[in-house]
Amino acid sequence: MYGxxxxxxxxxxxxxxxxxxxxxxPNRLRIILACLxxxxxxxxxxxxxELSPSLVSHHLRLLRAARILKGRRAGKNVFYTAADDxxxxxxxxxxxxxxxxxxxxxx
Amino acid sequence: MYGxxxxxxxxxxxxxxxxxxxxxxPNRLRIILACLxxxxxxxxxxxxxELSPSLVSHHLRLLRAARILKGRRAGKNVFYTAADDxxxxxxxxxxxxxxxxxxxxxx
DNA sequence: TAAATATATGAACAATTGTTCATATATAAG
DNA sequence: CTTATATATGAACAATTGTTCATATATTTA
Numbered sequence: 582m583y584g585x586x587x588x589x590x591x592x593x594x595x596x597x598x599x600x601x602x603x604x605x606x607p608n609r610l611r612i613i614l615a616c617l618x619x620x621x622x623x624x625x626x627x628x629x630x631e632l633s634p635s636l637v638s639h640h641l642r643l644l645r646a647a648r649i650l651k652g653r654r655a656g657k658n659v660f661y662t663a664a665d666d667x668x669x670x671x672x673x674x675x676x677x678x679x680x681x682x683x684x685x686x687x688x
Numbered sequence: 689m690y691g692x693x694x695x696x697x698x699x700x701x702x703x704x705x706x707x708x709x710x711x712x713x714p715n716r717l718r719i720i721l722a723c724l725x726x727x728x729x730x731x732x733x734x735x736x737x738e739l740s741p742s743l744v745s746h747h748l749r750l751l752r753a754a755r756i757l758k759g760r761r762a763g764k765n766v767f768y769t770a771a772d773d774x775x776x777x778x779x780x781x782x783x784x785x786x787x788x789x790x791x792x793x794x795x
Numbered sequence: 796t797a798a799a800t801a802t803a804t805g806a807a808c809a810a811t812t813g814t815t816c817a818t819a820t821a822t823a824a825g
Numbered sequence: 826c827t828t829a830t831a832t833a834t835g836a837a838c839a840a841t842t843g844t845t846c847a848t849a850t851a852t853t854t855a
Contacts, residue, residue, distance in 0.1 A: 587721045589783050594717060597786045602712030606843075607705040614694045614701065623802055636844060638803055657801045657852050667792075671785045676696050678778045679704045685774075713813075730832055743814060745833055764822050764831045 603647045604672075608632060609640045613649060613663075617672055620653070620660040710754045711779075715739060716747045720756060720770075724779055727760070727767040 589597070604610055611630050615621055623641065627634040641661060644650040651664040663669045696704070711717055718737050722728055730748065734741040748768060751757040758771040770776045 587724045587779075587783060589721060589786070593783075593786050593790065594721065595714060597782060598712055598714040598717045600712075600786075601708045601717070601782075605705055605707075605709030605712045607702060608843085610701060610705045610708070614696060617694045624800090633845075634802070635804090635846080638801095639844080642803075652802095654802090654851085657799095659802060667785065667789060671782070672694075674781050674785075675704060675708070675778070676694060676700075678774065678781075679696070679700050679707075682774060683700065715813085731830090740815075741832070742816080742834090745831095746814080749833075759832095761821085761832090764829095766832060 600647060600649070603643055603649065604675075606640070608636070609644060612637065612640055612644065612661075613672060614676075616650065616661045617663050617669060620662045622658040622660050624658070626661070707754060707756070710750055710756065711782075713747070715743070716751060719744065719747055719751065719768075720779060721783075723757065723768045724770050724776060727769045729765040729767050731765070733768070 604613060608630065612626055615626055615629060621629075623637055624634055626632075627637045630637070641650065641652070644661075645652060648664045649668055650661045652659045652661050654660075663672070711720060715737065719733055722733055722736060728736075730744055731741055733739075734744045737744070748757065748759070751768075752759060755771045756775055757768045759766045759768050761767075770779070
């Protein structure tokens, strides 16, 4: 048995939905995972994920706005990483869950 | 410091992205939360969430396909709830995170 | 200052997706 | 068997969203 009931206030539901839908886009999720534990420059992300720098930048703008990632400029580069440890642990929890799920996959 | 690196295999990334984008639609998230801990019939969900039964049913089909919710027919009704405890704990973790986030909101 | 590199932005386009409406199926009751 | 209620489904439409391309801004180096 888990908690007695899930009664999250409407604003929080909206907030969570926004965060999930932003994280739910495959390229964005790959960007998040790529710079979750280490800082990554825009260009490096583009090369590694085989996406155009423009597309990466557009996605990064959303991720920044949602306070999922943060950017730090160093010369001509801007390095991105998780906005805070809270985001890091939330994403880590999710990846843990998908890995667990595949273990006990009785399908 | 969290884990040393996030290197989730591509299939798992796709799987996680799908799950997140399905959960990220506001009405679907409300449906999930409404029947996470307790079974709810389609009609009851429609009334409570102020959505048409048809729309609820369409969303439920996706949630079923993604193995997030499962349905059980009892007479004319079909009762939905979380597909398993794994889903329940994953969603609970997420709601916990948004609640924590608002506490330490230094914005 | 001019050229080169890295990133960001806006508009246009393409693709996906949420919603509605009409209709179909399932179960129960008259 | 017919009617009523609950849920599901398919097609059409509307809205949102991901991507591309051209261009702008920022920073460094010649």
